[in-house]
Amino acid sequence: MLLKKRKSKEDTALFRLEENEGEIVLWSENREVSRQLSMIDLQEEDLLVLQKLRPLVKENIEKIVAQFYKNLEKESSLTKIINDNSSIDRLSQTLTIHIEEMFTGVIDQAFFDKRSKIAQVHLHIGLQPKWYMCAFQDLLLSLISLFDETIENREDYNKAIKATTKILNIEQQLVLDAYQKQHDEIR
Amino acid sequence: MLLKKRKSKEDTALFRLEENEGEIVLWSENREVSRQLSMIDLQEEDLLVLQKLRPLVKENIEKIVAQFYKNLEKESSLTKIINDNSSIDRLSQTLTIHIEEMFTGVIDQAFFDKRSKIAQVHLHIGLQPKWYMCAFQDLLLSLISLFDETIENREDYNKAIKATTKILNIEQQLVLDAYQKQHDEIR
Ligand code: HEM
Numbered sequence A, B: 001m002l003l004k005k006r007k008s009k010e011d012t013a014l015f016r017l018e019e020n021e022g023e024i025v026l027w028s029e030n031r032e033v034s035r036q037l038s039m040i041d042l043q044e045e046d047l048l049v050l051q052k053l054r055p056l057v058k059e060n061i062e063k064i065v066a067q068f069y070k071n072l073e074k075e076s077s078l079t080k081i082i083n084d085n086s087s088i089d090r091l092s093q094t095l096t097i098h099i100e101e102m103f104t105g106v107i108d109q110a111f112f113d114k115r116s117k118i119a120q121v122h123l124h125i126g127l128q129p130k131w132y133m134c135a136f137q138d139l140l141l142s143l144i145s146l147f148d149e150t151i152e153n154r155e156d157y158n159k160a161i162k163a164t165t166k167i168l169n170i171e172q173q174l175v176l177d178a179y180q181k182q183h184d185e186i187r
Protein backbone atom coordinates (compact mmCIF):
# COMPACT_ATOMS: atom_id res chain seq x y z
CA MET A 1 0.00 0.00 0.00
CA LEU A 2 1.37 3.35 -0.96
CA LEU A 3 -1.12 5.63 0.59
CA LYS A 4 -1.56 5.81 4.30
CA LYS A 5 -4.34 7.54 6.11
CA ARG A 6 -3.32 10.35 8.45
CA LYS A 7 0.08 10.78 6.91
CA SER A 8 1.99 13.59 8.53
CA LYS A 9 2.38 16.84 6.59
CA GLU A 10 6.12 16.36 6.29
CA ASP A 11 5.88 12.92 4.79
CA THR A 12 5.50 13.98 1.17
CA ALA A 13 7.17 11.12 -0.63
CA LEU A 14 3.96 9.85 -2.15
CA PHE A 15 4.33 11.29 -5.61
CA ARG A 16 8.11 11.63 -5.71
CA LEU A 17 8.02 8.83 -8.10
CA GLU A 18 11.50 7.41 -8.50
CA GLU A 19 10.52 3.96 -7.43
CA ASN A 20 7.47 3.39 -9.52
CA GLU A 21 6.24 -0.11 -10.04
CA GLY A 22 4.76 -0.38 -13.47
CA GLU A 23 5.69 0.91 -16.85
CA ILE A 24 4.43 4.34 -17.85
CA VAL A 25 3.32 4.72 -21.46
CA LEU A 26 2.18 7.95 -23.07
CA TRP A 27 1.97 7.30 -26.73
CA SER A 28 -0.17 8.26 -29.69
CA GLU A 29 0.55 7.83 -33.37
CA ASN A 30 -2.21 10.31 -34.08
CA ARG A 31 -0.84 13.84 -34.17
CA GLU A 32 -4.20 15.39 -33.41
CA VAL A 33 -4.60 13.28 -30.30
CA SER A 34 -1.08 14.30 -29.26
CA ARG A 35 -2.17 17.92 -29.46
CA GLN A 36 -5.28 17.15 -27.41
CA LEU A 37 -3.05 15.61 -24.73
CA SER A 38 -0.76 18.60 -24.86
CA MET A 39 -3.64 21.07 -24.55
CA ILE A 40 -4.91 19.42 -21.38
CA ASP A 41 -1.33 19.21 -20.10
CA LEU A 42 -1.45 15.47 -19.59
CA GLN A 43 2.16 14.47 -19.01
CA GLU A 44 4.07 11.39 -17.92
CA GLU A 45 4.12 12.74 -14.41
CA ASP A 46 0.33 12.59 -14.32
CA LEU A 47 0.42 8.97 -15.37
CA LEU A 48 2.84 8.23 -12.55
CA VAL A 49 0.50 9.94 -10.11
CA LEU A 50 -2.44 7.91 -11.41
CA GLN A 51 -0.45 4.72 -11.06
CA LYS A 52 0.35 5.58 -7.46
CA LEU A 53 -3.33 6.18 -6.79
CA ARG A 54 -4.35 2.86 -8.25
CA PRO A 55 -4.20 0.76 -5.06
CA LEU A 56 -6.36 3.31 -3.26
CA VAL A 57 -8.92 3.32 -6.07
CA LYS A 58 -8.92 -0.50 -6.19
CA GLU A 59 -9.54 -0.74 -2.47
CA ASN A 60 -12.54 1.55 -2.73
CA ILE A 61 -13.92 0.52 -6.08
CA GLU A 62 -17.05 -1.18 -4.72
CA LYS A 63 -18.20 1.99 -3.02
CA ILE A 64 -17.49 4.09 -6.12
CA VAL A 65 -19.41 1.74 -8.41
CA ALA A 66 -22.31 1.49 -5.94
CA GLN A 67 -22.58 5.28 -5.89
CA PHE A 68 -22.43 5.29 -9.71
CA TYR A 69 -25.59 3.16 -9.85
CA LYS A 70 -27.39 4.95 -7.10
CA ASN A 71 -26.90 8.09 -9.14
CA LEU A 72 -28.15 6.60 -12.40
CA GLU A 73 -31.39 5.63 -10.67
CA LYS A 74 -32.33 9.30 -10.61
CA GLU A 75 -32.98 9.03 -14.35
CA SER A 76 -35.36 6.17 -15.10
CA SER A 77 -34.49 6.10 -18.81
CA LEU A 78 -30.98 5.00 -17.80
CA THR A 79 -32.21 2.18 -15.59
CA LYS A 80 -34.30 1.06 -18.55
CA ILE A 81 -31.31 1.10 -20.92
CA ILE A 82 -29.34 -1.01 -18.49
CA ASN A 83 -32.13 -3.53 -17.97
CA ASP A 84 -32.75 -3.82 -21.70
CA ASN A 85 -29.11 -4.23 -22.68
CA SER A 86 -27.20 -5.56 -19.74
CA SER A 87 -27.68 -5.97 -16.00
CA ILE A 88 -26.54 -4.08 -12.95
CA ASP A 89 -24.22 -6.99 -12.14
CA ARG A 90 -22.62 -7.16 -15.55
CA LEU A 91 -22.22 -3.43 -15.91
CA SER A 92 -20.79 -3.23 -12.37
CA GLN A 93 -18.12 -5.68 -13.38
CA THR A 94 -17.41 -3.78 -16.61
CA LEU A 95 -17.17 -0.54 -14.71
CA THR A 96 -15.00 -1.93 -11.92
CA ILE A 97 -12.41 -3.07 -14.43
CA HIS A 98 -12.65 0.09 -16.48
CA ILE A 99 -12.24 2.58 -13.65
CA GLU A 100 -9.22 0.68 -12.35
CA GLU A 101 -7.75 0.78 -15.85
CA MET A 102 -7.91 4.56 -15.84
CA PHE A 103 -5.19 4.39 -13.20
CA THR A 104 -2.72 2.06 -14.91
CA GLY A 105 -0.53 4.86 -16.21
CA VAL A 106 -0.72 3.59 -19.77
CA ILE A 107 -2.05 5.48 -22.78
CA ASP A 108 -1.35 3.46 -25.91
CA GLN A 109 -3.12 2.21 -29.02
CA ALA A 110 -5.22 -0.26 -27.00
CA PHE A 111 -6.36 2.65 -24.83
CA PHE A 112 -7.62 4.53 -27.91
CA ASP A 113 -9.22 1.43 -29.47
CA LYS A 114 -11.11 0.74 -26.26
CA ARG A 115 -12.56 4.28 -26.16
CA SER A 116 -13.73 3.93 -29.72
CA LYS A 117 -15.47 0.68 -28.75
CA ILE A 118 -17.09 2.33 -25.72
CA ALA A 119 -18.49 5.03 -27.98
CA GLN A 120 -19.88 2.36 -30.28
CA VAL A 121 -21.54 0.44 -27.43
CA HIS A 122 -23.03 3.56 -25.86
CA LEU A 123 -24.32 4.79 -29.21
CA HIS A 124 -25.86 1.39 -29.86
CA ILE A 125 -27.75 1.38 -26.55
CA GLY A 126 -28.89 4.98 -27.09
CA LEU A 127 -27.04 6.60 -24.19
CA GLN A 128 -27.11 10.36 -24.67
CA PRO A 129 -23.86 12.26 -24.16
CA LYS A 130 -25.34 14.43 -21.41
CA TRP A 131 -26.06 11.44 -19.16
CA TYR A 132 -22.65 10.03 -19.92
CA MET A 133 -21.14 13.36 -18.82
CA CYS A 134 -23.29 13.37 -15.67
CA ALA A 135 -21.88 9.95 -14.80
CA PHE A 136 -18.35 11.29 -15.21
CA GLN A 137 -19.01 14.18 -12.86
CA ASP A 138 -20.37 11.74 -10.29
CA LEU A 139 -17.28 9.59 -10.69
CA LEU A 140 -15.05 12.63 -10.28
CA LEU A 141 -16.88 13.68 -7.11
CA SER A 142 -16.46 10.17 -5.66
CA LEU A 143 -12.75 10.22 -6.43
CA ILE A 144 -12.27 13.72 -4.99
CA SER A 145 -13.99 12.64 -1.77
CA LEU A 146 -11.82 9.53 -1.58
CA PHE A 147 -8.63 11.52 -2.07
CA ASP A 148 -9.79 14.11 0.42
CA GLU A 149 -10.30 11.42 3.07
CA THR A 150 -7.01 9.65 2.45
CA ILE A 151 -4.36 12.05 1.15
CA GLU A 152 -3.36 14.39 3.93
CA ASN A 153 -0.55 16.21 2.17
CA ARG A 154 -1.92 19.17 0.26
CA GLU A 155 0.56 18.99 -2.61
CA ASP A 156 -0.11 15.30 -3.16
CA TYR A 157 -3.83 15.91 -2.94
CA ASN A 158 -3.53 18.60 -5.56
CA LYS A 159 -1.55 16.41 -7.90
CA ALA A 160 -4.08 13.63 -7.50
CA ILE A 161 -6.96 15.98 -8.36
CA LYS A 162 -5.20 17.42 -11.40
CA ALA A 163 -4.11 14.07 -12.84
CA THR A 164 -7.60 12.63 -12.29
CA THR A 165 -9.43 15.51 -13.97
CA LYS A 166 -7.04 15.15 -16.92
CA ILE A 167 -7.57 11.41 -17.46
CA LEU A 168 -11.35 11.81 -17.13
CA ASN A 169 -11.29 14.70 -19.58
CA ILE A 170 -9.32 12.90 -22.30
CA GLU A 171 -11.59 9.87 -21.95
CA GLN A 172 -14.68 12.00 -22.48
CA GLN A 173 -13.06 13.76 -25.44
CA LEU A 174 -12.17 10.50 -27.15
CA VAL A 175 -15.49 8.79 -26.49
CA LEU A 176 -17.67 11.76 -27.41
CA ASP A 177 -15.64 12.47 -30.54
CA ALA A 178 -15.96 8.85 -31.70
CA TYR A 179 -19.62 8.89 -30.70
CA GLN A 180 -20.28 11.95 -32.86
CA LYS A 181 -18.44 10.49 -35.86
CA GLN A 182 -20.23 7.15 -35.63
CA HIS A 183 -23.56 8.90 -35.09
CA ASP A 184 -23.04 10.99 -38.23
CA GLU A 185 -22.16 7.90 -40.26
CA ILE A 186 -25.32 6.00 -39.49
CA ARG A 187 -27.73 8.89 -39.94
CA MET B 1 -12.09 40.87 -0.55
CA LEU B 2 -13.28 37.64 0.89
CA LEU B 3 -10.29 35.47 0.33
CA LYS B 4 -7.02 36.12 2.02
CA LYS B 5 -3.74 34.51 1.25
CA ARG B 6 -2.14 32.53 4.05
CA LYS B 7 -5.29 32.22 6.07
CA SER B 8 -4.74 30.23 9.21
CA LYS B 9 -6.16 26.70 9.33
CA GLU B 10 -8.62 27.63 12.05
CA ASP B 11 -10.12 30.55 10.20
CA THR B 12 -12.72 28.62 8.23
CA ALA B 13 -15.49 31.16 7.87
CA LEU B 14 -15.02 31.53 4.12
CA PHE B 15 -17.80 29.29 2.95
CA ARG B 16 -20.04 29.45 6.02
CA LEU B 17 -22.27 31.51 3.95
CA GLU B 18 -24.82 33.20 6.15
CA GLU B 19 -23.88 36.66 5.04
CA ASN B 20 -23.93 36.23 1.31
CA GLU B 21 -24.07 39.27 -0.89
CA GLY B 22 -26.02 38.42 -3.98
CA GLU B 23 -29.10 36.42 -4.71
CA ILE B 24 -28.69 32.70 -5.36
CA VAL B 25 -30.90 31.24 -8.07
CA LEU B 26 -31.09 27.56 -8.97
CA TRP B 27 -34.02 27.19 -11.26
CA SER B 28 -35.01 25.19 -14.30
CA GLU B 29 -38.46 24.72 -15.79
CA ASN B 30 -37.09 21.78 -17.74
CA ARG B 31 -37.46 18.57 -15.74
CA GLU B 32 -34.69 16.82 -17.62
CA VAL B 33 -32.25 19.62 -16.85
CA SER B 34 -33.30 19.42 -13.20
CA ARG B 35 -32.33 15.75 -13.21
CA GLN B 36 -29.00 16.60 -14.83
CA LEU B 37 -28.34 19.09 -12.04
CA SER B 38 -29.36 16.53 -9.47
CA MET B 39 -27.09 13.85 -10.96
CA ILE B 40 -24.04 16.08 -10.74
CA ASP B 41 -25.11 17.12 -7.24
CA LEU B 42 -25.14 20.81 -8.05
CA GLN B 43 -26.91 22.42 -5.11
CA GLU B 44 -27.57 25.90 -3.82
CA GLU B 45 -24.57 25.56 -1.55
CA ASP B 46 -22.33 25.19 -4.60
CA LEU B 47 -23.73 28.39 -6.05
CA LEU B 48 -22.97 30.17 -2.80
CA VAL B 49 -19.42 28.87 -2.93
CA LEU B 50 -19.06 30.05 -6.53
CA GLN B 51 -20.36 33.46 -5.58
CA LYS B 52 -17.80 33.71 -2.79
CA LEU B 53 -15.07 32.80 -5.24
CA ARG B 54 -16.11 35.45 -7.72
CA PRO B 55 -13.92 38.32 -6.47
CA LEU B 56 -10.88 36.05 -6.58
CA VAL B 57 -11.67 34.95 -10.13
CA LYS B 58 -12.30 38.54 -11.19
CA GLU B 59 -8.97 39.67 -9.78
CA ASN B 60 -7.13 37.01 -11.75
CA ILE B 61 -9.18 36.91 -14.90
CA GLU B 62 -6.52 38.45 -17.14
CA LYS B 63 -4.04 35.73 -16.31
CA ILE B 64 -6.65 33.00 -16.85
CA VAL B 65 -7.72 34.38 -20.23
CA ALA B 66 -4.10 34.87 -21.33
CA GLN B 67 -3.37 31.22 -20.51
CA PHE B 68 -6.53 30.22 -22.40
CA TYR B 69 -5.11 31.78 -25.60
CA LYS B 70 -1.62 30.54 -25.10
CA ASN B 71 -3.10 27.08 -24.96
CA LEU B 72 -5.22 27.46 -28.11
CA GLU B 73 -2.10 28.40 -30.04
CA LYS B 74 -0.99 24.77 -29.80
CA GLU B 75 -3.68 23.96 -32.38
CA SER B 76 -3.30 26.17 -35.45
CA SER B 77 -6.80 25.36 -36.73
CA LEU B 78 -8.16 27.15 -33.66
CA THR B 79 -6.08 30.26 -34.23
CA LYS B 80 -7.40 30.26 -37.78
CA ILE B 81 -11.02 29.99 -36.62
CA ILE B 82 -10.52 32.95 -34.29
CA ASN B 83 -8.84 35.10 -36.93
CA ASP B 84 -11.53 34.27 -39.50
CA ASN B 85 -14.48 34.92 -37.19
CA SER B 86 -13.37 37.25 -34.45
CA SER B 87 -10.16 38.55 -32.95
CA ILE B 88 -8.09 37.75 -29.92
CA ASP B 89 -9.19 41.05 -28.39
CA ARG B 90 -12.88 40.54 -28.96
CA LEU B 91 -12.87 36.94 -27.83
CA SER B 92 -10.82 37.87 -24.76
CA GLN B 93 -13.51 40.31 -23.78
CA THR B 94 -16.26 37.75 -24.42
CA LEU B 95 -14.41 35.19 -22.35
CA THR B 96 -13.60 37.56 -19.50
CA ILE B 97 -17.27 38.33 -19.04
CA HIS B 98 -18.35 34.74 -19.49
CA ILE B 99 -15.95 33.17 -17.01
CA GLU B 100 -16.91 35.75 -14.39
CA GLU B 101 -20.56 34.93 -15.03
CA MET B 102 -19.94 31.30 -14.16
CA PHE B 103 -19.39 32.55 -10.62
CA THR B 104 -22.51 34.69 -10.16
CA GLY B 105 -24.44 31.94 -8.35
CA VAL B 106 -27.37 32.20 -10.72
CA ILE B 107 -28.77 29.41 -12.89
CA ASP B 108 -31.97 30.60 -14.52
CA GLN B 109 -33.62 30.71 -17.94
CA ALA B 110 -31.15 33.32 -19.20
CA PHE B 111 -28.33 30.94 -18.21
CA PHE B 112 -29.82 28.18 -20.35
CA ASP B 113 -30.57 30.49 -23.27
CA LYS B 114 -27.01 31.74 -23.27
CA ARG B 115 -25.59 28.18 -23.44
CA SER B 116 -27.84 27.42 -26.38
CA LYS B 117 -26.52 30.52 -28.11
CA ILE B 118 -22.92 29.54 -27.37
CA ALA B 119 -23.54 26.16 -29.01
CA GLN B 120 -24.97 27.91 -32.04
CA VAL B 121 -21.99 30.26 -32.38
CA HIS B 122 -19.42 27.49 -31.92
CA LEU B 123 -21.21 25.24 -34.41
CA HIS B 124 -21.32 28.12 -36.89
CA ILE B 125 -17.57 28.72 -36.67
CA GLY B 126 -16.83 24.99 -36.91
CA LEU B 127 -15.34 24.48 -33.46
CA GLN B 128 -15.15 20.75 -32.77
CA PRO B 129 -16.36 19.53 -29.37
CA LYS B 130 -12.99 17.98 -28.53
CA TRP B 131 -11.19 21.32 -28.72
CA TYR B 132 -13.96 22.93 -26.74
CA MET B 133 -13.47 20.27 -24.06
CA CYS B 134 -9.69 20.80 -24.11
CA ALA B 135 -10.29 24.48 -23.43
CA PHE B 136 -12.46 23.59 -20.44
CA GLN B 137 -9.79 21.37 -18.95
CA ASP B 138 -7.28 24.18 -19.34
CA LEU B 139 -9.68 26.57 -17.64
CA LEU B 140 -10.21 24.08 -14.82
CA LEU B 141 -6.46 23.68 -14.32
CA SER B 142 -6.02 27.47 -14.15
CA LEU B 143 -8.78 27.72 -11.56
CA ILE B 144 -7.40 24.84 -9.49
CA SER B 145 -3.96 26.48 -9.45
CA LEU B 146 -5.50 29.80 -8.43
CA PHE B 147 -7.46 28.21 -5.58
CA ASP B 148 -4.42 26.24 -4.50
CA GLU B 149 -2.38 29.44 -4.22
CA THR B 150 -5.02 31.42 -2.38
CA ILE B 151 -7.25 29.15 -0.30
CA GLU B 152 -5.27 27.78 2.62
CA ASN B 153 -8.06 25.99 4.43
CA ARG B 154 -8.40 22.47 3.09
CA GLU B 155 -12.17 22.23 3.50
CA ASP B 156 -12.73 25.53 1.70
CA TYR B 157 -10.32 24.48 -1.01
CA ASN B 158 -12.21 21.26 -1.46
CA LYS B 159 -15.56 23.01 -1.67
CA ALA B 160 -14.15 25.40 -4.25
CA ILE B 161 -12.87 22.54 -6.40
CA LYS B 162 -16.12 20.59 -6.22
CA ALA B 163 -18.37 23.57 -6.99
CA THR B 164 -16.12 24.59 -9.89
CA THR B 165 -16.02 21.14 -11.49
CA LYS B 166 -19.82 21.03 -11.23
CA ILE B 167 -20.46 24.38 -12.93
CA LEU B 168 -17.97 23.56 -15.69
CA ASN B 169 -19.57 20.16 -16.17
CA ILE B 170 -23.15 21.44 -16.52
CA GLU B 171 -21.98 24.09 -18.94
CA GLN B 172 -20.34 21.49 -21.16
CA GLN B 173 -23.40 19.25 -20.96
CA LEU B 174 -25.75 22.04 -22.01
CA VAL B 175 -23.55 23.39 -24.78
CA LEU B 176 -22.61 20.00 -26.24
CA ASP B 177 -26.20 18.78 -26.08
CA ALA B 178 -27.47 21.88 -27.91
CA TYR B 179 -24.54 21.60 -30.32
CA GLN B 180 -25.46 18.02 -31.18
CA LYS B 181 -29.14 18.85 -31.68
CA GLN B 182 -28.39 21.87 -33.88
CA HIS B 183 -25.79 19.88 -35.82
CA ASP B 184 -28.33 17.12 -36.51
CA GLU B 185 -30.90 19.64 -37.70
CA ILE B 186 -28.72 21.24 -40.35
CA ARG B 187 -27.30 18.00 -41.75
C1 HEM C 1 -18.44 7.33 -16.32
C2 HEM C 1 -19.24 6.99 -17.33
C3 HEM C 1 -19.21 5.63 -18.00
C4 HEM C 1 -18.15 4.80 -18.24
C5 HEM C 1 -16.70 5.05 -17.85
C6 HEM C 1 -18.65 3.63 -18.90
C7 HEM C 1 -17.86 2.56 -19.32
C8 HEM C 1 -18.32 1.49 -20.07
C9 HEM C 1 -17.50 0.45 -20.60
C10 HEM C 1 -15.98 0.35 -20.44
C11 HEM C 1 -18.30 -0.40 -21.28
C12 HEM C 1 -17.87 -1.66 -22.03
C13 HEM C 1 -17.70 -1.36 -23.48
C14 HEM C 1 -17.19 -2.55 -24.26
O1 HEM C 1 -17.95 -3.52 -24.44
O2 HEM C 1 -16.01 -2.51 -24.67
C15 HEM C 1 -19.64 0.07 -21.14
C16 HEM C 1 -20.75 -0.55 -21.64
C17 HEM C 1 -22.04 -0.22 -21.27
N1 HEM C 1 -22.42 0.91 -20.60
FE1 HEM C 1 -21.23 2.37 -19.93
N2 HEM C 1 -20.01 3.75 -19.06
C18 HEM C 1 -20.38 4.95 -18.52
C19 HEM C 1 -21.65 5.44 -18.44
C20 HEM C 1 -22.78 4.68 -18.68
C21 HEM C 1 -24.11 5.11 -18.36
C22 HEM C 1 -24.50 6.45 -17.75
C23 HEM C 1 -24.93 4.09 -18.72
C24 HEM C 1 -26.43 4.14 -18.54
C25 HEM C 1 -27.30 3.58 -19.35
C26 HEM C 1 -24.11 3.02 -19.27
C27 HEM C 1 -24.56 1.80 -19.76
C28 HEM C 1 -23.78 0.85 -20.38
C29 HEM C 1 -24.29 -0.40 -20.94
C30 HEM C 1 -25.74 -0.88 -20.89
C31 HEM C 1 -23.19 -1.05 -21.52
C32 HEM C 1 -23.17 -2.36 -22.31
C33 HEM C 1 -23.36 -3.61 -21.62
C34 HEM C 1 -22.36 -4.27 -20.75
O3 HEM C 1 -21.14 -4.15 -20.89
O4 HEM C 1 -22.84 -4.99 -19.89
N3 HEM C 1 -22.81 3.43 -19.24
N4 HEM C 1 -19.63 1.24 -20.41
Ligand code: HEM
Binding pocket: B072, B078, B079, B081, B082, B085, B086, B087, B090, B091, B094, B095, B098, B117, B118, B121, B122, B125, B127, B131, B132, B135, B136, B139
Ligand atom coordinates in the same frame (compact mmCIF):
# COMPACT_ATOMS: atom_id res chain seq x y z
C1 HEM D 1 -13.88 27.06 -22.16
C2 HEM D 1 -14.27 27.02 -23.44
C3 HEM D 1 -15.02 28.13 -24.11
C4 HEM D 1 -15.93 29.00 -23.61
C5 HEM D 1 -16.41 29.07 -22.17
C6 HEM D 1 -16.34 29.87 -24.69
C7 HEM D 1 -17.27 30.89 -24.55
C8 HEM D 1 -17.76 31.65 -25.59
C9 HEM D 1 -18.83 32.62 -25.49
C10 HEM D 1 -19.57 32.96 -24.22
C11 HEM D 1 -19.03 33.14 -26.72
C12 HEM D 1 -20.05 34.21 -27.11
C13 HEM D 1 -21.29 33.56 -27.67
C14 HEM D 1 -22.38 34.57 -27.99
O1 HEM D 1 -22.22 35.34 -28.95
O2 HEM D 1 -23.37 34.59 -27.24
C15 HEM D 1 -18.07 32.53 -27.60
C16 HEM D 1 -17.91 32.84 -28.93
C17 HEM D 1 -16.83 32.46 -29.69
N1 HEM D 1 -15.90 31.49 -29.35
FE1 HEM D 1 -15.87 30.45 -27.63
N2 HEM D 1 -15.67 29.53 -25.82
C18 HEM D 1 -14.85 28.48 -25.52
C19 HEM D 1 -13.98 27.85 -26.38
C20 HEM D 1 -13.63 28.35 -27.60
C21 HEM D 1 -12.55 27.86 -28.40
C22 HEM D 1 -11.63 26.67 -28.03
C23 HEM D 1 -12.50 28.61 -29.51
C24 HEM D 1 -11.49 28.42 -30.62
C25 HEM D 1 -11.72 28.58 -31.86
C26 HEM D 1 -13.57 29.60 -29.43
C27 HEM D 1 -13.87 30.58 -30.37
C28 HEM D 1 -14.97 31.43 -30.33
C29 HEM D 1 -15.30 32.39 -31.37
C30 HEM D 1 -14.49 32.66 -32.63
C31 HEM D 1 -16.49 33.02 -30.97
C32 HEM D 1 -17.32 34.06 -31.71
C33 HEM D 1 -16.83 35.41 -31.85
C34 HEM D 1 -16.78 36.41 -30.74
O3 HEM D 1 -17.60 36.45 -29.79
O4 HEM D 1 -15.90 37.26 -30.86
N3 HEM D 1 -14.24 29.39 -28.25
N4 HEM D 1 -17.32 31.62 -26.90
